[in-house]
Amino acid sequence: xxTQDLNEDTITSAVLARARRAKSARxxxxxxxxxxxxxxxxREVELTEEEWAYGIDFLTRTGxxxxxxxxxxxxxxxxxxxxxxxxxxxxxxHGDETEQTVWGPFHRLKTPRFRLGSNISEGVRGAPxxxxxxxxxxxGKPVKGATVDVWHSDDDGFYDVQHQEWNGAMRMRGxxxxxxxxxxxxxxxxxTAYPVPTDGPVGELLKAxxxxxxxxxxxxxxxxxxxxxxxxxHVFNNGDKYLDSDAVFGVRKSLVRTYPKHxxxxxxxxxxxxxxxxxxxxxxVMRPAKRATKRATKRAAKKRSTKPRKSAS
Ligand SMILES: [Fe+2]
Numbered sequence: 199x200x201t202q203d204l205n206e207d208t209i210t211s212a213v214l215a216r217a218r219r220a221k222s223a224r225x226x227x228x229x230x231x232x233x234x235x236x237x238x239x240x241r242e243v244e245l246t247e248e249e250w251a252y253g254i255d256f257l258t259r260t261g262x263x264x265x266x267x268x269x270x271x272x273x274x275x276x277x278x279x280x281x282x283x284x285x286x287x288x289x290x291x292h293g294d295e296t297e298q299t300v301w302g303p304f305h306r307l308k309t310p311r312f313r314l315g316s317n318i319s320e321g322v323r324g325a326p327x328x329x330x331x332x333x334x335x336x337x338g339k340p341v342k343g344a345t346v347d348v349w350h351s352d353d354d355g356f357y358d359v360q361h362q363e364w365n366g367a368m369r370m371r372g373x374x375x376x377x378x379x380x381x382x383x384x385x386x387x388x389x390t391a392y393p394v395p396t397d398g399p400v401g402e403l404l405k406a407x408x409x410x411x412x413x414x415x416x417x418x419x420x421x422x423x424x425x426x427x428x429x430x431x432h433v434f435n436n437g438d439k440y441l442d443s444d445a446v447f448g449v450r451k452s453l454v455r456t457y458p459k460h461x462x463x464x465x466x467x468x469x470x471x472x473x474x475x476x477x478x479x480x481x482x483v484m485r486p487a488k489r490a491t492k493r494a495t496k497r498a499a500k501k502r503s504t505k506p507r508k509s510a511s
Contacts, residue, residue, distance in 0.1 A: 210237040256399050263398040267359050273303050273400045276446035277409075289427065291452075295336060295485040299431050299448040302418060303394070304357040309347060311373045315467055317385040318372040324353035324387025326475040327457060328466045333380045333421055333482045340380025341484050344423035347373045348384075350416070355392030385467065388457060388476050391415045391438055394445050404445070411445050414438035416453075419482065426484040433480050455480055 201212045213233050220226045239245070263270035275281045281300040289298035312318055333344045349371035351357050358369040370389075374382045393411040396404060404411050416432040434441060434449055436456040441449050457476045465471050 206241060210234060213237075256402075260399045268395070269303055270395075270398050270400060272301070273394055273398075274403070276300055276303070276448075277394065277400055277404060279447045282447045285430075289485075292485060293336060295483045296429055296431055297450045297452050298429060299450055299453060300446055301420075301430055302413075302432075302446070302448070304351075304359060305347075305349060305418065305420065306359065306368065306371065309349070309368060309371050309373050311375070312384065314374060314377060314381075314383055315385070316372065318348070318370060319385070319387045320367070320369040322352050322369050322387060325459075326465070326471065326473070327386050327388045327478060328383070328475060329386060329417070329478045329480075330381070330383045330466060331419075331478075331480045331482060333376050333382065333423070333484065335426075335486070336483055340376065340378065341423045341426060344376050344380070344421055344426075344484070345373060346376060346382050347371075347420040347422075348386075349418045350386070350389035351392045353387060353390055355390045357392075360395075383467065385465075385469075389415045389417055389435070391440050409445065410440075410443065412440045412443070413445055414440035414449060417478070421482055421484065423484060425487055427487050429482060429484055431482075433478065 201215075204212050210233065214230050217226055217229055220229070240250075243249075260270045260274055272281070275284075285298050285300060291297050329348075331346070333341045333346065335341055349357070352370060358364055358367060358371065370386060372384065374384065376382045391412055391414050394404075394413060395401065396411045401411065415435040415438050419429070419431050419433065421429040421431075432448065432453055434454045436454050441454065455478060457478045459474055459476050460471075462471050462473055462475075465475055466477060
């Protein structure tokens with residue numbers, strides 16, 4: 199077809215026609231849908247040239263804000279709800295299997311492995327918290343070969359990467375191998391609610407939308423095991439005032455638990471505590487890979503053979 203004298207009604211089909219020789223059917227489907235929705239968006243809002251230029255500048259600055267410790271694009275995806283939409287599309291809930299939620303921007307690769315019972319807070323100030331979890335299948339059997347990667351914020355609502363004075367030191371994060379009963383236990387500090395970074399374009403977007411940047415207190419877990427769908431999830435602290443307005447839309451009722459506070463005494467690991475402490479108990483139920491969606495299964499298998507995704511700030 200001729201691509202001369204295109205107008206607002208014919209430009210879309212002209213662009214789509216250019217991709218018709220693409221070898222990948224999946225690519226054609228994705229790029230075709232992207233072009234259609236992008237053009238429809240511009241037509242629907244009658245996008246002005248000033249708004250287009252602002253959008254280009256916004257995305258440019260979003261990219262410029264990214265480095266090896268910060269990923270503003272993932273934060274943008276999170277705060278626009280795209281990450282949660284993606285999670286739901288790829289990991290729909292089934293039965294009693296633990297629900298997935300967003301990665302968040304603070305996961306780090308090469309997190310150190312700890313022995314069961316270790317203290318991963320590395321001396322960071324905060325209320326002591328003793329965590330006791332299990333990793334099992336829907337029949338209640340321990341999952342073999344599992345790896346549990348945990349990370350969370352400190353008492354001030356910051357992750358280790360946000361403390362520049364720590365020079366990259368890893369704190370409040372660790373990797374564990376469950377025992378033969380599927381149990382993992384460790385000591386850390388109680389995580390608190392925190393704001394997502396607002397000193398970049400995403401903060402600008404939140405402010406323009408009259409939205410707060412807060413996330414309710416939670417602990418992150420990434421659990422992988424051969425033959426199972428990779429589990430990326432949180433355990434939220436019941437009673438947090440931001441549970442109903444999480445800045446990244448990641449809260450699921452099944453992931454909310456009380457982190458009970460105990461009087462001084464003997465902690466679950468036998469430690470004599472002279473000040474109050476908290477505990478967290480949670481049973482993670484893994485989904486066999488064969489029950490994941492066809493595409494998610496393929497992706498999970500591929501990703502299990504590679505390193506976990508590197509994430510944002
Ligand atoms: Fe988080």
